[in-house]
Amino acid sequence: MPERGPYLVALAGQQNAGKSTLFNMLTGLTQHIANYPGVTVDKKSGSYFAEGRRYEVVDLPGCYSLAAFSLEERVARKFLLEDRPDVVVNVIDATNLRRSLPLTFQLLEMGFKVVIALNMMDSAERRGLEIDIAHLERRLCVPVVPVVGRKGRGEAELRAAITKAAVSEHVTPATLNYGSLEEAVARFQAGIAADAAFQDVSARWLSVKLLEGDSEAETFLGVRLDNPHGMLDEVYKARDAFEAKQGLSSGDHISGCRDRHAAEIIAASVTDSKAGQVPVSERIDRVLLNRFAAPLFLLATVWAIYQLSIVQGYELTKITWPFLASFRNLMAGILPDAGFLTDPQIRSLGLWIVDSINTLLNYVPIFLILFALIAILEDSGYMARIAFILDRILHRFGLHGQSTLPFILAGVFAGGCAVPGVMATKGIPDARARLATILTVPFMNCMAKIPLYTLLINIYFPEAKGLMLFYLSTITVVVAMLVAKLLTSSVLRNEETAPFVMELPSYHLPTLTGVARRSFDRTWLYIKKVGTVVVAIAIVIYVLLQFPGVPAEKQLAYQAEAEAAVAQFYETLYGNPLRAAVEDPARLVDLINVSSAYKAARLNAGSKSAVEAMDVTLAEDHPDFVPFVLRSRDADAKAANKALRDLSKQRSTLRREMRSDRIEASFLGSIGRAMEPVTQFADFDWKINIALLSSFAARESSVATLGVLFDQDEGENATLEERMGEQQAGEGRTAVSAVALMLFFALYPPCLATVIMVRVQTASTRWMVFSIIFPTLFGLAVASAVFTGATALGLTGLQTMSTVWLAALGLLLIVALPKPWLPDFLPGGTREAAE
């Protein structure tokens, strides 16, 4: 038997028709998901086997027709023309037949073998629509399979219909008659059919497209013919003649014919037993979209998302963190042992990477919940309503109703991630608003910004924590709006805009599998995309921080101090019988390592019994170390324990000093110092510069880097807050400096993962670079202005922050309020929004 290739099946249909659900139903787990369902422009493909043949299924982007206006439609059309699928499954929302059938007619016109999957039959039944499937099949001359994608009903029938259509040689002729234009259509059809250049396209389809005035069809003609002008002239002539005669453009006439034909078919095949009744969705909307109730419901929804994902998610991370911590301890055990003064490079690097990965994985529970909730919002249909409610405000700032989702994902309050936020901008049909959203989403408070805020607020504003957090989380939204306005009226002014035309889908009860799947997919995407980048950058930052290393003479001084400390240790234990166990200096290092591993594990141990179990293991593995590590009443053991503690303390101090020296001498340290002349206006010293530089890799690392720079002994247990507060106060730093730093951090460029996502989503390196440079300069300007201004005026930190916040709010109102003195300003003031 000759080798037969797979059949190519394309899923075509409108947005919200349930294409993605049917696609999942057909292909199961074999699919390649490159992007989000519903908001895909990229191709999703998968496959399945039936009767010994492979069926490759491609999910086309949602489109209403195959005109050349929107990107989705162009992508779908290009695929249909170039890949010529064997079968096209036209997914139709059974509750919305009239609007769906024009696409069916176009698919038939293109000469495809079409199978109609009449989806959402259950909704149609609930709405009281009785659809005469047999009649529909007769009128359209193609198989019509009723399915309920969400429940998996009709799957076998659909597969059977696809197989039958794939095998059959019969192609349904198009049945749509264009009335007064039919004569012209037929004329060009005959002309095209006779031309050898057009053997692979449907002559009738091309003829209709040309008469419709489709620009791409005209281009296509130019590609296929050496001299298309003769035919094009004739087409123009025919179009003009028709318009002159009918007073209607041929395109409108064709579109009208399709609509009337659809109406005619539906009139004969659908009975509406509940005609005139108000649909359930509309009844829900009367409450949810009520002028006064809508904002309340919206606030309640956003609050619930915040509570469930961020607050409860953090609770969950308390359960998951010990697993990550024990993973780190495990790795610490596997990697080469630590030395007394310096560690093997591979150990430091390994732990550095593990730490970077752990900070990332720590957010996974939060993301799972957050993405599940957002999937519920999308599937239920409420997301579209949010866009409806907020469009006016967002539009005022050059954004779009559908910018809401990206902003929520990126963390309108506190806690989110700009990476999924930027990814979610795919759904915005307006190019200008989309770019503005992409460039402002990183201003939101991503989860990694919070630790630095908390750190600084705890140091400088212990009595006004809540107020400061409120200021910070609201000012970012205000600034994002202002920047969006600024960008859309300057650099983005010439970008293409699109109207806000959106269908409000009926409310659906989301399914568990659908929601879970989406949540896992998106979280996985986050881990994959961000994970690889974070690891790569972690290594780069590590190298920049480690090299060229501590200067040689300093190194020698440290070495001498270390030797002195060790000698001191042995001297203290002179005459102590326990000294024999560590007589060999290599054993001493072992002891110190065992002791610190024990301490780390003990911190992570949850219960008393776990600690006891650890003690037993220690006694088994290293019986001679027990007196040093565990406290006991025995005098010798007490002395040994104390000597070890003193030694560990000295070791930590030395190591910290060395690390600090190393960072100062490092490449990153030099860069941080070199930046001081510029950053001094915002009162950032080199340490903060380094932290900000390293936070470009991932925001979390800013606090980690500060932790290293303001490092101290483990034994002393002073929090980073205390350490940093002390040192900073010693250097004359005040709360105003902290405000400047927090503002800069709030406006700081997106982290590297986000920047890469910006590159992916805008498909432009120029915008990627812009997304780094603009916020840096902007943030630095704001921070410098705030610091210099507040210092000159002698304001306190809280006063400064309040002033900045009020100023930003004032600016927002000025931009938002209608300006009657500007005649050509966009219509639609936002007086209510301001109130």
Add this chain to the structure above:
Amino acid sequence: MRRRVFQAMGLGRGNGVGRGGRQKGYRCRDACCRERDDINLNDIVPGEVCRICRLHGCGSVRQRLLDLGFQPGREVKVVRNAPLYDPIELQLGDSFIVLRRREAAHIEVTHA
């Protein structure tokens, strides 16, 4: 009353008209349009039903509206305003569609 307030704020009817411009050589033969020439969907208050006469504007907006079923002759019901007055929700057959007032101003209608 509310309508008057909005008009005072410069938000009343007529917003956006003419931005898209009429297509060259475009004439309406529909009798309904000649009687009351300049009512558009933006002027209809929620709860009212009207009939589409023609679409102004061009390009993708127009195509999208046609695809969604805004065909001359069809009836449209204005369902509600958004809480902030703009956009508006329309019912066209069985589907509910949201439009900004600026786009709605492109759709010329007559009272049904």
